[in-house]
Amino acid sequence: MASRAGWWAMGEPPVIEVVGVSRRYAATPALLETDLAVGPGEIVGISGPSGSGKSTLLRLLAAIEPPDTGEVLLGGAPAWIRRYGRRRRRPPRPGYVMPVFQNPFSSLDVRWPIWRSLTEPVAVTRRVSRAERRTLAGERLEAVGLGGLPLDAMPSELSIGQCQRVAIARALAAAPAAVVADEPTSALDVTTVAGILPLFQRVAADGTALVLVSHDENMLRALCDRVHPMAAGRLGEMLVC
Ligand SMILES: Nc1ncnc2c1ncn2[C@@H]1O[C@H](COP(=O)(O)OP(=O)(O)OP(=O)(O)O)[C@@H](O)[C@H]1O
Numbered sequence: 001m002a003s004r005a006g007w008w009a010m011g012e013p014p015v016i017e018v019v020g021v022s023r024r025y026a027a028t029p030a031l032l033e034t035d036l037a038v039g040p041g042e043i044v045g046i047s048g049p050s051g052s053g054k055s056t057l058l059r060l061l062a063a064i065e066p067p068d069t070g071e072v073l074l075g076g077a078p079a080w081i082r083r084y085g086r087r088r089r090r091p092p093r094p095g096y097v098m099p100v101f102q103n104p105f106s107s108l109d110v111r112w113p114i115w116r117s118l119t120e121p122v123a124v125t126r127r128v129s130r131a132e133r134r135t136l137a138g139e140r141l142e143a144v145g146l147g148g149l150p151l152d153a154m155p156s157e158l159s160i161g162q163c164q165r166v167a168i169a170r171a172l173a174a175a176p177a178a179v180v181a182d183e184p185t186s187a188l189d190v191t192t193v194a195g196i197l198p199l200f201q202r203v204a205a206d207g208t209a210l211v212l213v214s215h216d217e218n219m220l221r222a223l224c225d226r227v228h229p230m231a232a233g234r235l236g237e238m239l240v241c
Helices: 054-061 114-123 130-143 160-173 190-205 217-223
Strands: 016-025 028-038 043-047 069-074 080-083 086-089 097-100 178-182 209-213 226-231
Touching (some): 016 054, 028 054, 028 069, 028 209, 043 054, 054 097, 054 178, 054 209, 097 160, 114 130, 130 160, 160 178, 217 226
Parallel strands (some): 043 209, 043 226, 097 178
Antiparallel strands (some): 016 028, 080 086
């Protein structure tokens, strides 16, 4: 694998890329002709005021929704194909790009104990027994500083900060090629953030591409290889960190 500084020079395709993407909701243009490419092991930050299009860009990067115009590429291949007149999502593999949402409850099924939600991305990629899933869940919880949490706890029994850490652990469980995270640390206290940031760095060092949206520019500058400011649906020139 190329170093995180030089993946493009090695001719590797970006892990995730958007080319000239635009997205509008009714009369609101949320994203305008935006380009962004993120390579293996890169940590890219997106900052900007509320309503500037950051979450929309993340949803497009994660291929959660298609752009109106432009292209989303995952591993160099189009993330959306047109079949029978409809656009269908076509990631290189299940769990290739994993989102972490601003509201952690969106990532967790309220009817399931946390071990089940946490390991579900793994269970869709390969056969894995219940015992293996519980062991993996314990390891993943340990990695986000929640080693003492009962595996059978329900999301409703957790604080929002604990839920966010479970959501982060879930996103990382299936060794994704990319993680896109919307305000992943906003629900966490300062000490917990200090524990989570090295985890992001370790994941990136293993080759995962990370895109992080945050209002906390200091955190982004400390953690990211580059930070792009967003304003009115446009991504600005990168600020080198
Ligand atoms: N599903 C939607 N339906 C209608 N309008 C939407 C939708 N999603 C986003 N928008 C609009 O698109 C624009 C960009 O929204 P977006 O959530 O991407 O901004 P943001 O920078 O992430 O904001 P915040 O920091 O508050 O989360 C806003 O004007 C918003 O109201």
